Amino acid sequence: MATTIKDIAKQANVSIATVSRVINQLGGYSQEVEENVLKIAKELNYHKNENAISLVKNVSNIIGIIMPTVDSFYYSNIVNGIEDAAKKHGYSVILMHAGVEGENFKSCLNLMAERRVDGIVAFSIFVEQEGVALVKSLNIPIVLLSTEAVEDSIPYIKVDDYSAAFEATDYLVRNGHQRIGLAGVSPIDPIAGIPRINGYRDALKQNGIPIEEELIYFGDYNFTSGKKAMEYYIQNDIALTAIFCVSDETALGVISECNKQNIIVPEDLSVIGYDNSKISSMVTPTITTISQPFYEMGNLGCESLILSILKKKEILSEIVPFTLVERNSVKKLL
């Protein structure tokens, strides 16, 4: 058994109240007592019991993180951002994986409730009706990162995927590309799918370029989707000068297949990615991509969350700016 204030009190010949006071530096005790108590605490290797404190204060100082189960290139940065903000305010962070598709989101929420976390940040998991209901019933502040809930019912922080996709596509057009593919996107994903498709379409439309449905190759944002997309374009003799890939992994897949087929990027085909993951600047050619500020989103999200916990303020949804990072995977035709 670990030592308690009771042990210290006994040794120091004072009451537990006094021990509590000096340990929390509340004042109202003599110098002598303070030194003695502190000395004994150190001798006894005392560590306060946060669980007991949580119980009496009805506050756990724990932030819960719920994320999908993936080994993606960038998630670690979101977590870094969250943990930094949490630590700064004296919070610890508890982590749960909700499965690849976030299918265990609700069970994670329940566990979080049992741990009495003071707030929750969840990312990359779309929250549907049932999840929203549970969240509301739990009455725990929550913020979503890089995703949303149905009907805007939960505050979120994310980039505007529609605008980002629009910008990526428009960038290609501005550089002289006309026949532009879209690769790797999921048509049923309400967050990162549909808005990007719409952004792509509208950018073409606005530039007076006809939309050809066959230029869109659906997928799961991963490497394989990119490879398959490229195979598809080649097999069907779809001549493109550029492809907008919905993730850097997908871009890598496209480029990989190009290398195999002796298609040179960007000379023969331009590629633009999405995410600005670390690798995008490490490969040859370096990949032009849309950058989402992951660390900042994690940090900001957690800051807002803690503010809302402390001041009981509502969290405001926020659209954070993306940037288009120009590198070497897009050829300028003009």
Add this chain to the structure above:
Amino acid sequence: MATTIKDIAKQANVSIATVSRVINQLGGYSQEVEENVLKIAKELNYHKNENAISLVKNVSNIIGIIMPTVDSFYYSNIVNGIEDAAKKHGYSVILMHAGVEGENFKSCLNLMAERRVDGIVAFSIFVEQEGVALVKSLNIPIVLLSTEAVEDSIPYIKVDDYSAAFEATDYLVRNGHQRIGLAGVSPIDPIAGIPRINGYRDALKQNGIPIEEELIYFGDYNFTSGKKAMEYYIQNDIALTAIFCVSDETALGVISECNKQNIIVPEDLSVIGYDNSKISSMVTPTITTISQPFYEMGNLGCESLILSILKKKEILSEIVPFTLVERNSVKKLL
């Protein structure tokens, strides 16, 4: 305030003891009472308070993870492995970052002690004397992943870096390479540095190849180290046919610089990496590399830890096997 068993007891007209019994399915109550209590619990949206339970049971069901602050390609998989094992046994996972060099390891340990975690897994942080002392004083089971402590004083699970480096180098020799560089390694890192240098040296020695100190370019395992290494070899006219890079990132750096200088990998220069990170199979050429089973290490480490918590058994250090994954970045000269 969240509902408690007291609230349920009142509503159900039973004592809190009875409520506790049915909630924990301990038996010793009538069917009627059980149904009623369960119904009311659901109505009141009851969630048990794990903090309170921790207090009375003197067990928190929390596993602590301490890791360096890095956005690396593979760390997420270690965490995945840990969390999966933890969840399987009903444990939650609390996460702390100890800084880039693990400099906050001790403060993390103290926080973990305050949370009364039942066990700790720490990875990629070398634990020196002071850390060991603290660990011992805390009396919390702990396991190290992919690292060690001074004097073997804390159980660990890792691959044999010496053997892996030996194998990587020997593989190059077996394929006909004679003048082989070593890039990106830290000469003062007792875990991933010195053993790999020794492995590299001994492999050469054993193959009757003279060791040239100038072929070793030190660094920090990252992309830049690789780029700089290649620049160094070129500027100093050091003609190599192969380079053993101590990480895939470093390999990427080497390859990146090669591309810039019109050196073709593997035709002009062979490269072998370390880590088998996801990207190594996504780039062109795909990178031959040493694979460490990160997910498995996390999973196994956490399993052993939990076993040690439950049965109070000692954790046994383990060397897990690495594999050399052959891909396309090494030219076979023979």
Add this chain to the structure above:
DNA sequence: CTGTTAGCGCGTTCAC
């Protein structure tokens, strides 16, 4: 300046 006491939410005897 210091001690006593009452909970925080829950599990657990020990009676009945």
Add this chain to the structure above:
DNA sequence: GTGAACGCGCTAACAG
């Protein structure tokens, strides 16, 4: 089958 009462480690009045 069920309830009263105690204690886990700690904070927060309140009393002196």
